[in-house]
Amino acid sequence: MTASPRIIAIENVTKRYLTSSGPVEALHEVSLAVGEGEFCTLIGPSGCGKSTLLGMLGGLVPLDSGRVLVDGQPVTGPDPRRVATVFQDAGLFPWRTTLENVEFGLELQGVPAERRRGVATELLGPLGLRGFAGKYPRELSGGMKQRVAIGRALAIDTKILLMDEPFGALDEQTRLLMGEWLLDIWRRTKKTVIFVTHSLQEALLLSTRIAVMTARPGRIKSVLEVGMDYPRLMESGELVALRAKLWSEIREESLRAMGGRL
Amino acid sequence: MTLRVRALQLASILAALGAWEGAARAGWVDPLFVPAPTAVAIAFARIGGAALAALADTLGKTAVAYVLSVVLGVAAGLVVGSVRLLREVLNPFVIALYGIPKILVLPWIVLVLGFGAAPAIFYGTIHGLFPILVLVMGAVRDVDRTLVTVARSYGATTWQLYWKVLLPAIVPSVLAGMRLGLVFCLLGVLVVEMFAGVRGMGYVMSAFANGFQAPELFAATALVSAASIAIVLALDHLNEKLSHWRG
Amino acid sequence: MTVLVRLALLAAVLAVWEVAGRAANPLMAVPPSAVLPALRELLLLRSYPDLPASLLLTLREIALAYGLAVAAGLACGFALGMNRLVGRAYGPMLAALYAVPAVVWYPSLMLFFGLDAASKIAFGFLLGFFPVTLAVLAGIRQVNPQLVTVARAYGAGPVRVFASVMVPAMLFTLVGGLRTGLALSVIGVIVGEILGSKRGMGALINHAYGLLRTADYVALVLMTLVLIVGSDALASLVERRARKWSE
Ligand SMILES: Nc1ncnc2c1ncn2[C@@H]1O[C@H](COP(=O)(O)OP(=O)(O)OP(=O)(O)O)[C@@H](O)[C@H]1O
Ligand SMILES: [Mg+2]
Numbered sequence: 043m044t045a046s047p048r049i050i051a052i053e054n055v056t057k058r059y060l061t062s063s064g065p066v067e068a069l070h071e072v073s074l075a076v077g078e079g080e081f082c083t084l085i086g087p088s089g090c091g092k093s094t095l096l097g098m099l100g101g102l103v104p105l106d107s108g109r110v111l112v113d114g115q116p117v118t119g120p121d122p123r124r125v126a127t128v129f130q131d132a133g134l135f136p137w138r139t140t141l142e143n144v145e146f147g148l149e150l151q152g153v154p155a156e157r158r159r160g161v162a163t164e165l166l167g168p169l170g171l172r173g174f175a176g177k178y179p180r181e182l183s184g185g186m187k188q189r190v191a192i193g194r195a196l197a198i199d200t201k202i203l204l205m206d207e208p209f210g211a212l213d214e215q216t217r218l219l220m221g222e223w224l225l226d227i228w229r230r231t232k233k234t235v236i237f238v239t240h241s242l243q244e245a246l247l248l249s250t251r252i253a254v255m256t257a258r259p260g261r262i263k264s265v266l267e268v269g270m271d272y273p274r275l276m277e278s279g280e281l282v283a284l285r286a287k288l289w290s291e292i293r294e295e296s297l298r299a300m301g302g303r304l
Numbered sequence: 305m306t307l308r309v310r311a312l313q314l315a316s317i318l319a320a321l322g323a324w325e326g327a328a329r330a331g332w333v334d335p336l337f338v339p340a341p342t343a344v345a346i347a348f349a350r351i352g353g354a355a356l357a358a359l360a361d362t363l364g365k366t367a368v369a370y371v372l373s374v375v376l377g378v379a380a381g382l383v384v385g386s387v388r389l390l391r392e393v394l395n396p397f398v399i400a401l402y403g404i405p406k407i408l409v410l411p412w413i414v415l416v417l418g419f420g421a422a423p424a425i426f427y428g429t430i431h432g433l434f435p436i437l438v439l440v441m442g443a444v445r446d447v448d449r450t451l452v453t454v455a456r457s458y459g460a461t462t463w464q465l466y467w468k469v470l471l472p473a474i475v476p477s478v479l480a481g482m483r484l485g486l487v488f489c490l491l492g493v494l495v496v497e498m499f500a501g502v503r504g505m506g507y508v509m510s511a512f513a514n515g516f517q518a519p520e521l522f523a524a525t526a527l528v529s530a531a532s533i534a535i536v537l538a539l540d541h542l543n544e545k546l547s548h549w550r551g
Numbered sequence: 552m553t554v555l556v557r558l559a560l561l562a563a564v565l566a567v568w569e570v571a572g573r574a575a576n577p578l579m580a581v582p583p584s585a586v587l588p589a590l591r592e593l594l595l596l597r598s599y600p601d602l603p604a605s606l607l608l609t610l611r612e613i614a615l616a617y618g619l620a621v622a623a624g625l626a627c628g629f630a631l632g633m634n635r636l637v638g639r640a641y642g643p644m645l646a647a648l649y650a651v652p653a654v655v656w657y658p659s660l661m662l663f664f665g666l667d668a669a670s671k672i673a674f675g676f677l678l679g680f681f682p683v684t685l686a687v688l689a690g691i692r693q694v695n696p697q698l699v700t701v702a703r704a705y706g707a708g709p710v711r712v713f714a715s716v717m718v719p720a721m722l723f724t725l726v727g728g729l730r731t732g733l734a735l736s737v738i739g740v741i742v743g744e745i746l747g748s749k750r751g752m753g754a755l756i757n758h759a760y761g762l763l764r765t766a767d768y769v770a771l772v773l774m775t776l777v778l779i780v781g782s783d784a785l786a787s788l789v790e791r792r793a794r795k796w797s798e
Contacts, residue, residue, distance in 0.1 A: 100457050101457075102453060102456060102457055120456055120457050120458070120459050121459070122457070122458045122459035123459075125457075126457075126458075127454075127457045129450060129453065129454060131450055133448075133450040133451055133453070133454040135451060135454075135469070135472070135473075136549055137472045137473070137475065137549045138549075146458060146468075147458040147459075149468075150455075150458050150459055150460050150461075150464055150468070151459070178548075178549045180549070194458075198458070308636060309636065309639045309640045312636065312637075312640040313640050313641075313643075313644060316640070316641070337662060337663050338663075389553075389556070392553045393553050393556045393557050393560060396557070397557075397560075403734070403783070404776065404779065405737070405738045405741055405742065405779065407738070407741060407742045407745050408741070408745075408756070408772045408775060408776065409772070410745065411745070411756060411757065411760035411768065412760070412765075412768065415578075415579060415760065415763075415765075416579055416580075487650060487651075487652050488652075490652045491652030491653070491654050494652055494654050494655060495654050495742065495746070498654065498657070498658070498746055499745070499746055506654075509655070509658040510658055512658065512662075513658035513659070513661050513662040516662065518659075518662060521658055521659055521662060522659065525655050525656065525658070525659055528651075528655045529648075529651040529655055532650060532651045532652060532655075533647050533650050533651060536650035537650075
């Protein structure tokens with residue numbers, strides 16, 4: 043994995059937010075490199091700056107110091123030709139149908155209506171949304187909404203896909219199935235995925251690498267390589283051992299984030 | 305239930321009209337002030353053509369004022385609502401201007417703009433503008449921030465942000481404002497016509513009142529009311545069609 | 552910060568008014584610097600010695616109109632709200648009337664009650680009546696029927712249920728409606744006075760405007776605004792009290 047060329051490089055990034063009660067340091071000297079085609083997961087206690095980091099990669103959050111390079115070039119703003127983001131709450135436009143939501147990015151880029159309709163319609167199959175093209179978000183289940191949001195990101199066909207707790211709001215069974223589905227998409231499209239989750243199991247089942255972050259101010263505490271083949275089974279000895287290791291790292295940070303109290 | 309409701313509504317209207325007619329015929333009320341419904345109907349037939357012309361005049365001015373208030377209200381609401389500094393500075397002024405009875409400046413408006421269509425359109429516009437402006441400003445402020453972030457991440461230009469995100473997001477509020485604004489616009493136009501009109505329904509009704517022509521006045525009042533209710537119902541219908549995504 | 556910007560904006564508006572007012576035809580517009588002397592003359596009862604009497608009359612009209620509107624609105628609202636069938640039949644009819652710009656009723660009121668105080672009181676009553684009634688209806692819909700059932704099960708009679716379950720639950724909405732009702736009663740009286748009267752603040756305003764005493768006109772408008780803003784401030788104080796009490 044480390045042999046593949048680097049597509050993302052985060053170098054010594056620090057971020058402070060100015061709040062009414064003074065500055066809050068969200069990230070402190072964070073460095074991380076991700077190779078092309080990797081499925082890299084960020085995991086860490088709540089408030090440690092995972093969303094902030096993704097926001098920087100997506101060009102939505104300015105940084106105070108350090109550098110963020112995508113494809114060797116510094117990020118200066120949203121770049122929908124290279125990076126697509128899936129947000130935690132699906133963020134679908136309620137006045138657009140499934141198809142129109144999936145088309146959104148292409149529409150902004152000025153792709154002719156017929157072409158983008160074709161692209162979106164073709165995506166509905168793998169999204170498992172065939173027959174829901176004309177439905178509005180309020181008529182869809184939580185899992186479907188999330189798939190529409192992922193479809194919207196896939197439609198603009200970027201090399202990089204940023205996913206901020208995309209399945210966080212789903213029940214466990216749906217979540218497992220969505221994970222399998224995402225894995226399938228990732229392996230077919232060969233995109234580079236940066237994935238944020240709070241679920242150890244999800245991280246272990248999906249990732250090629252897992253970056254554990256410290257409590258705020260966020261730093262990269264350690265990076266775990268998961269070199270196993272897909273599909274993975276949680277029950278396999280290797281994963282069970284990895285899980286124990288991952289949990290001990292995260293437990294420490296989560297405890298710190300809660301102020302040492304349970 | 306629905307049938308019983310309808311029956312009760314119809315029965316009450318008929319009973320009220322019947323009682324009114326009876327009271328007028330029996331001489332319990334002074335027909336000079338409260339003419340019987342049949343007298344009103346006859347008066348309606350008599351003034352019909354002229355009243356319809358006056359109504360058309362009023363509605364024409366209202367339409368111009370309405371288009372102006374919707375366009376200005378939505379545009380200003382979008383801009384003021386989406387720029388935080390503008391919103392925070394202007395909000396109390398907008399609320400105050402919305403609440404203050406505009407009738408106080410009516411004499412001055414007539415003084416400056418004279419008699420005729422101009423003061424009616426101007427006054428109708430400032431009446432219709434504020435409810436729309438207030439609703440749109442609030443709606444823009446409350447647009448789901450995630451949607452704005454999503455659009456930005458997909459590379460939306462400022463223009464696209466307004467056109468493809470903010471504007472569609474506030475459609476329900478715009479429609480609610482349009483419903484309120486319509487009644488306000490019509491009210492404004494009628495007030496000007498009553499105060500300093502030479503034409504239009506407001507003027508006609510004032511003239512009937514000053515001439516003690518009660519049957520004609522009642523007929524004219526009924527006509528304006530019916531027209532207003534019909535327009536609002538039509539707008540409600542449109543409203544339902546345009547907000548199907550809300551469910 | 553925003554407060555400073557607001558003040559600056561206000562100062563800018565006054566400055567523009569001053570400059571424009573000086574440049575304009577003095578019959579059409581007067582600068583703020585000319586309004587202040589007029590205001591002094593007014594307050595010293597030199598320009599309009601009957602100012603106190605007019606103010607008192609207008610206040611009396613408002614008090615009567617509002618008092619009647621509250622009494623009738625509460626009665627009507629509870630009568631409609633307590634019975635489901637009656638409510639469902641007359642509720643929409645009331646709402647439809649609400650879609651008619653209220654000023655269409657004014658000529659009839661003028662014909663019926665004459666040019667004196669009665670027609671203003673009637674119009675202020677009419678405007679204030681609707682929001683109170685609708686607020687009672689909305690408030691009743693807010694009362695959790697389970698609470699009523701529970702209270703009944705514990706042996707509370709209708710009076711107890713009303714006083715200790717319904718009123719607290721609907722107080723919030725009700726007080727809001729009462730405040731709107733007051734604002735509208737005030738507007739109704741003033742609109743009525745400006746559209747035609749011999750006494751009261753509206754008559755003074757019309758007099759000043761009719762004689763092109765523009766500075767006096769502006770001063771009188773400011774006086775009336777004080778009255779309006781004052782009454783609303785009072786209502787909002789009561790509203791806040793009630794809100795605290797109901798929490
Ligand atoms: N716009 C902002 N203004 C001020 N502070 C912010 C802002 N965004 C984030 N923060 C703060 O920065 C820190 C990191 O936030 P961030 O959302 O990146 O954390 P996170 O790791 O994604 O948390 P979670 O797991 O709960 O989603 C938090 O303490 C948060 O309060
Ligand atoms: Mg987050």
